Amino acid sequence: AQSVSQHNHHVILSEAASLELGCNYSYGGTVNLFWYVQYPGQHLQLLLKYFSGDPLVKGIKGFEAEFIKSKFSFNLRKPSVQWSDTAEYFCAVTPSSNTGKLIFGQGTTLQVKP
């Protein structure tokens, strides 16, 4: 079955620290990949997405992610986090050929200390 695994469940960083959140998926075919952010009490917002082309994807708010096909990974990075980045981060995949069903990882809670 298709699945998404986020290895870091709870990450605590100080402001200006660098961030990397791991995401691995299991699916043998072509996939579309996403990172979503959920600020406290709010809905999910798209940070970035990968469909094809350059495996290094840049998103909003200084976030980027790199798709490594051989490792089935799509890790999220930010060189310098801010207190306002405190949120829940979700990796998600959808097989390119299907009906658009998003499969989410368990989420990573990021807490940035001022």
Added chain:
Amino acid sequence: DTAVSQTPKYLVTQMGNDKSIKCEQNLGHDTMYWYKQDSKKFLKIMFSYNNKELIINETVPNRFSPKSPDKAHLNLHINSLELGDSAVYFCASSQVGSHSNYGYTFGSGTRLTVV
């Protein structure tokens, strides 16, 4: 204008009641979804409709019945509510197809509390 709007935002109800959550999108998308986010924040798809046709129906109790009167609306009706139904329910929409970008837009969520 809100792209995907859900009502109500909060819903507190007693066990055994029947309740509905409404969702509307004004993006012209052809596919709409219901996701459930549990207390551990895990998100799981429940249903998906494409042009009013049910295309995804995950393992969900049949007390949950989605209804799509047109492609801009997807409502969720829940019968005989149970304590375990307490969660945040998110509606979403996307344009699915060979030239689509699968860009999902989520609603703001409905926090359902069953007491």
